[in-house]
Amino acid sequence: MKVLQVLPELNSGGVERGTLELGAYLAEQGHDSLVLSGGGNLVSELETAGSRHITLPVGKKSLSTLFLVKEVRQLLESEKPDILHLRSRVPAWLLWLAWRKLPSDSRPKLVTTVHGFYSVSRWSEIMCRGERVICVSESIRDYVRSNYPNTSDEILRVVPRGVDPTAYPYGFEPSSEWRKQFESEFPETTGKRLITLPGRITRLKGHSDFIKIIKALSDDLSLHGLIVGGAHPRKKEYEAEIRQAVADAGLSKRITFTGNRSDLREVLAASSLVLSLTRQPESFGRTTLEALSLGVPVAGYALGGVKEQLDLLYAKGLLPPLDPESAIPIIRELLTDPPAVTRDNPFTLQRMLEGTLDVYSELVSTN
Structure with missing residues (x-):
């Protein structure tokens, strides 16, 4: 053809x-x-x-x-x-x-x-x-x-x-060299368990909910939040708004903005939990699937394509849509005793x- x-x-x-x-x-x-x-x-x-x-x-x-x-x-x-x-x-x-x-x-x-x-x-x-x-x-x-x-x-x-399971292999671990480089770039992440929110910095991605969740978990000093992704030039005002919200919540030392990354696979693999807090249903949700392919636990609002993924691959990670307060105990449980992500991935x-x-x-x- x-x-x-x-x-x-x-x-x-x-x-x-x-x-x-x-x-x-x-x-x-x-x-x-x-x-x-x-x-x-x-x-x-x-x-x-x-x-x-x-x-x-x-x-x-x-x-x-x-x-x-x-x-x-x-x-x-x-x-x-x-x-x-x-x-x-x-x-x-x-x-x-x-x-x-x-x-x-x-x-x-x-x-x-x-x-x-x-x-x-x-x-x-x-x-x-x-x-x-x-x-x-x-x-x-x-x-x-x-x-x-x-x-x-x-x-x-x-x-x-x-996603290609050879590019995102189950159980993948970043190299020690990568970890050393990442921690030298972001020393506040050293020795921490990372909770990661990947995606473009736009209102739809749920950054305000992420801040609420990290604030509620701030009693656990082992946890650190990552916002991974950059903002389009037209969204710089919103990015400044979110950075200010992080500061106002007293979380400047508990949440790191990494900007755009070419090593997202390694960042996801180094995370203890990846979140999807999108305010509207996503048609599919590639980043969450990449994390699941790596065997990394994912918690996401039960909407759209992300719900389909979690239903099949990690049902314990389903969160009530648009409700960060209800999400917090589920996330705590996943951080305390996370079930394994299934290897049987049809996507x-x-x-x-x-x-x-x-x-x-x-x-x-x-x-």
């Missing part, structure tokens, strides 16, 4: 990483993998793994993007992909407009992936116009069913996101890749 994946750009992010993983797998399996995007710092990695990249500003949020319809249609006519896989709303509209102008007997098969709980609107409905619609979790399928009832249940396919990268290829094969076989 020749597969053309389309997304706004190739910089950081879960959609981008999934595109690279799928492109590498397609190339490895002998398929022709193409990616259309506005470019970015991951293009070289994509191409090194065997995919071809085509650069067009397909993700630009401007009416001028519509002028690309003719060029995109010509691209589809010249490349003749078997599968057109749309992963984001702006490029999905552009590619759909070009795709529908092709003769029906020469169009590629159309696949869309609903990656998140988008605002419900006609604008977002484009992600349900594929001939097959991939949902990244059962929660996302429920969201589509509830909000876009005109989407036939027959075309929905759940293909959960996954693997290989299953995700095979599941996506199965959707493609199913469509192509309908010719």
Whole structure:
């Protein structure tokens, strides 16, 4: 098969990483993998793994993007992909407009992936116009069913996101050199049990709840909180607000802001407990799954994809949604006597890749 994946750009992010993983797998399996995007710092990695990249500003949020319809249609006519896989709303509209102008007997098969709980609107409905619609979790399928009832249940396919267990092996321990370097950078963490809240610094990630939880646990001097992740330049004001809240709670020596890290695997593995306190359901929750894959206990609000993970892998970590007060005794128990995380993890990268290829094969076989 020749597969053309389309997304706004190739910089950081879960959609981008999934595109690279799928492109590498397609190339490895002998398929022709193409990616259309506005470019970015991951293009070289994509191409090194065997995919071809085509650069067009397909993700630009401007009416001028519509002028690309003719060029995109010509691209589809010249490349003749078997599968057109749309992963984001702006490029999905552009590619759909070009795709529908092709003769029906020469169009590629159309696949869309609903990656998140988008605002419900006609604008977002484009992600349900594929001939097959991939949902990244059962929660996302429920969201589509509830909000876009005109989407036939027959075309929905759940293909959960996954992580590579060889990249996040169960029982992994950071090296002594890494620990020494981390503790020299953050000496206040030396000898402490770490409670980690990973993710971008945005209001949705529940930093205020994290502060309340660490404050309630501050009688245990062995514990130290980590906020792992950076803030977008537009979110710097919120980051300053959270830093001030930490200071106002008297926790400046009990909570560390690490900023963005390229060694998140090691940070997660060094943690006694990883938290997910997102204020809205996440479509999946990759970071929590990475921690669980490592065998690190996770406690998270029972919402969305994180609830699905914990239901299967670590039910003791389920927390009442948006209720830090009720979460505190559960977290205390997990810190005192944590049950082991199961090794039987169905959310693997290989299953995700095979599941996506199965959707493609199913469509192509309908010719």
